[in-house]
Amino acid sequence: MPPKSPLNWGLLPPTFLLPSSTRALLPLTPIRSIKSTNTPRPDRFAYDAKKPPLNSTTASALARKAHSIPLRTGVLALKRGMTALYNPETGKRSACTVLQLDRNEVVAHKTRDKNGYFAVQVGAGQKQAYNVTRPMLGHFATARVSPKRWVVEFKVRGEEGLGVKVGEGIGAGWFREGEWVDVRGVSRGMGFAGGMKRHGFHGQPASHGQSLMHRGMGSAGGSQGSGSRVLPGKRMAGRMGNERVTVKNLRVLQVDEANGIVVVNGCVPGPKGQIIRVQDAINKPWPKGPMKLEKIVSTPITPEVAEAIAAAA
Template sequence: MPPKPPLNWALLPPPFLLPPSTRTLLPLTPIRTIKSTNTPRPDRFAYDAKKAPLNSTGASALARKAHSTPLRTGVLALKKGMTSIYNAETGKRSACTVLQMDRNEVIAHKTREKNGYYAVQVGAGQKQAYNVSRPMLGHFATARVSPKRWVMEFKVKDVEGLGVKVGEEIGAGWFSEGGWVDVRGVSRGMGFAGGMKRHGFSGQPASHGQSLMHRGMGSAGGSQGSGSRVLPGKRMPGRMGNERVTVKNLKVLQVDAENGIVVVNGCVPGPKGQIIRVQDALNKPWPKGPMKLEEIVSTPITPEAAKAIASTA
């Protein structure tokens, strides 16, 4: 049996055994703790240590989106159909879509002081007064415009985007040839579709032994490992189309300000007669186009074009 160490009568008992009056007379000793290897974030909104923490106010949220908010308003157009344009310089034939403006007029302005953001409310088309509710009739009467069939808003970056006054009409001259636009519309509804048509599934094997499951989607959910259920968002057969689609970076090929026609390169969502939102492209440099209707410069007609128009008349 090993010998016991001698007792040191000069040492005090543990501090928790001493009375409170005596505990205050003891010298303060540093407390050893576990040192963390991860430096704490200065703020819960600071997602990057090199950047200032994000602010949770509405004005700060708009400031973060300012770089991707267009400088000027967009317009509403009707999809008239597709055609093709032959480029004599490059020798290529490009498929394009014809969009026509239908009496686009500014109905109201949204400001940050009153509404929390800057936007331009645009109406297009025509509607009979007896088919419009009384609140909307008063809204149109305030702007001194006729009742519109479509009313939509276009967000702008700052107060300079409100250069188009209430009641003014925006035509096809708002865009210029060679510019870039983004178009948004509701795609063509195709009804109920299977997994192969809707999501591009390859289907089941077509060999011998496969019975009536050639176009089936296969397993819909796992067993105990995934909770014995079908996980949300599973791609399955269902209604195809009839949803909002955005097509980015379409080039403006031709502009006919007199007839209100804008021809863009490529396809546009929706069937013929679909209402389309047309606005400056977000992924391209902002155009040096007009911010007000007074700044629109009409393209003069050349003498050759005037003779051709006179000969066809």
């Protein structure tokens, strides 16, 4: 039999086996360890020591997106067509688009306590009551507005963006001349289009040796390099248009509050009669426009303008 190890009657058991009262009476002995030369980070998600770590709460996520959320709500407008305006000082001609507001009214408010974010629900247009579902009829009746054809939410940064009360109407005076806006709409559908029209390909060379392939897109995939297949996302022929398009930084040239018309510089996606979302531009300084309807200063109509409007009617 192997010899038994002698019992160490004079030694104490390990400290983690001793009770807390006995452990407090023992002298403190320094514990030697390896010292790291790297400064520990405050959080494993803080990749930059100079910046605070990211938080995973909903409030932190909204705070990170606050710089790209407008201060106030937008409106819905109909694209009426394009025209041109001349600058009286420089004589420069600039193409512009005429947008007309159609009975914009606030239907509901979204708050962070109830919905997790701040938003203003705006309805525009008109719809017959027999073509509206009963839940939506109750929704409109709660706001005391007529049934709307289009209902859209516009996110706002904070509670101050809910200055427009439920049931109030928003007109063209919500914007002022010289402000910058972003417009969103569905582009005009082109149907099935080839690679040259859809993506701007140059096509094949129109020289000797090319036979009936002048507008062809060419090779669509490699033999061995890509696994003898066409990679996902390859630009090819297909349906063109009929997708959501955002045009940024359009300047407001004219505002006609009486007729609900806002004229913006440049082009707007979609055909005539397309519904367009108009909101303050996020890449420009926020305008000093009104946050409430009471702060809108209406421009008086001169007698000459009134006579012109009456003659046109």
